[in-house]
Amino acid sequence: MLLKSPIVVTGGAGFIGSNFVLQWLAEQQTNVTVLDNLTYAGNLENLTSVEKDKRYHFVLGDIVDGGSMRQLLDEQRPGAVVHFAAESHVDRSILGPAEFIRTNIEGTFQLLEAVRGYWSELPTPQQRAFRFLHVSTDEVYGSLTPTALAFTEETPYAPNSPYSASKAASDHLVRAYYHTYGLPVLTTNCSNNYGPHQFPEKLIPLVVLNALKGLPIPVYGDGQNVRDWLFVTDHCDGIRTVLERGVPGQTYNIGGRQEMSNLDLVQQICIVLDELKPTEKPYASLITFVKDRPGHDRRYAMNTSKIERELGWQPRETFAGGLRKTIQWYLDNPEWVEHVTSGSYREWIDLQYEPSSLTGAAKR
Numbered sequence: 001m002l003l004k005s006p007i008v009v010t011g012g013a014g015f016i017g018s019n020f021v022l023q024w025l026a027e028q029q030t031n032v033t034v035l036d037n038l039t040y041a042g043n044l045e046n047l048t049s050v051e052k053d054k055r056y057h058f059v060l061g062d063i064v065d066g067g068s069m070r071q072l073l074d075e076q077r078p079g080a081v082v083h084f085a086a087e088s089h090v091d092r093s094i095l096g097p098a099e100f101i102r103t104n105i106e107g108t109f110q111l112l113e114a115v116r117g118y119w120s121e122l123p124t125p126q127q128r129a130f131r132f133l134h135v136s137t138d139e140v141y142g143s144l145t146p147t148a149l150a151f152t153e154e155t156p157y158a159p160n161s162p163y164s165a166s167k168a169a170s171d172h173l174v175r176a177y178y179h180t181y182g183l184p185v186l187t188t189n190c191s192n193n194y195g196p197h198q199f200p201e202k203l204i205p206l207v208v209l210n211a212l213k214g215l216p217i218p219v220y221g222d223g224q225n226v227r228d229w230l231f232v233t234d235h236c237d238g239i240r241t242v243l244e245r246g247v248p249g250q251t252y253n254i255g256g257r258q259e260m261s262n263l264d265l266v267q268q269i270c271i272v273l274d275e276l277k278p279t280e281k282p283y284a285s286l287i288t289f290v291k292d293r294p295g296h297d298r299r300y301a302m303n304t305s306k307i308e309r310e311l312g313w314q315p316r317e318t319f320a321g322g323l324r325k326t327i328q329w330y331l332d333n334p335e336w337v338e339h340v341t342s343g344s345y346r347e348w349i350d351l352q353y354e355p356s357s358l359t360g361a362a363k364r
């Protein structure tokens, strides 16, 4: 029923948001309005394949601008808002937290206010059917020891980076709008995503692109930090499941049950590349240990029993299959890579890694 209404997707030009929009338009019938202010991470090329689809509409705008958000909602009359827009990179939050506070906290607050105003004026049946889905992260739960049980929805929040603290704050605001105003909100907390369209400051695309250029592959610390990986379309599928069947006010963990150390992951990428794009030396010879990320969370792991049991969601992609598809996508899309790795990308890499990253320690 809900999935028959038009939706507004914030941050729909980014990595996960664009995958979500493409999946939505392929599998649903209704209109999608993408609201995005196209930061360095937002890229309309992610949406080129649907730009002529009459159900798709793009609006350039900033979630911090509450007045414009309200105007957009009044014009588009959505039955749901799916909120991806955020500053999403932990390392950037360490070097410059202000933008994370602005977008992730102030922006989510302004968006919630605009949504509350719009929602409160809807006729009762539409009010009941409306949903605000907030896309969040496993990082709000903090760090696990190697043998600790995986995070559940009951795990107390313990964010350790400016990024995760700002996401935690936004989760709390969303929760408060349910308890205080009755706004029908849903929150999803997901583990590390990988797949097409991921900006190459994040580990997997960074490793693939550095390897292809014969550059060092930077692994922080001892490489034994553990992440739980999920193919992006499985995350998008999980979000649609929660949108359709989730209970307002509830939170749902989403993850791949694919825990892996960073070093293992990087080695697997190198093995796939050796096969798909062989060179004289194995790509693993480029692996370079660099200075650790400050406050680097040791391990994340998600218990996803709730969404599996209550809503019937499960990931469909295997890790080996998803990784191969991802690497192949970067090999097949050199123009996309060329466009996103020019300009500001170079500046970021120069700021984050020693020029001799080629031998060297991460710069702080």
Ligand code: NAD
Residues within 6 Å of the ligand: 010, 011, 012, 013, 014, 015, 016, 017, 035, 036, 037, 038, 039, 040, 041, 042, 043, 061, 062, 063, 064, 083, 084, 085, 086, 087, 088, 089, 103, 107, 135, 136, 137, 138, 167, 189, 190, 191, 192, 193, 194, 199
């Ligand atoms: P991304 O950085 O690739 O994309 C973020 C998008 O938001 C970009 O298109 C950007 O232009 C837009 N944006 C940023 N600030 C904005 C603003 N003020 N107004 C409007 N648009 C703005 O991020 P992603 O990896 O696609 O993550 C999307 C969401 O999912 C985020 O909320 C993130 O916290 C969450 N998440 C990400 C992962 C992951 O592994 N990438 C895992 C769990 C949760």
Ligand code: DAU
Residues within 6 Å of the ligand: 088, 089, 090, 091, 136, 137, 138, 139, 190, 191, 192, 193, 201, 202, 203, 204, 206, 218, 219, 220, 221, 225, 226, 227, 262, 293, 300
């Ligand atoms: O867990 C979900 C989170 O996953 C999301 O909320 C974030 O938006 C998303 O960016 C991601 O955060 P991470 O910090 O886990 O992702 P990143 O790709 O930056 O790093 C993954 C791991 O790899 C992490 O342990 C740090 C390490 N790493 C990263 C880079 C960029 C390296 O060892 N070397 C690197 O050069």
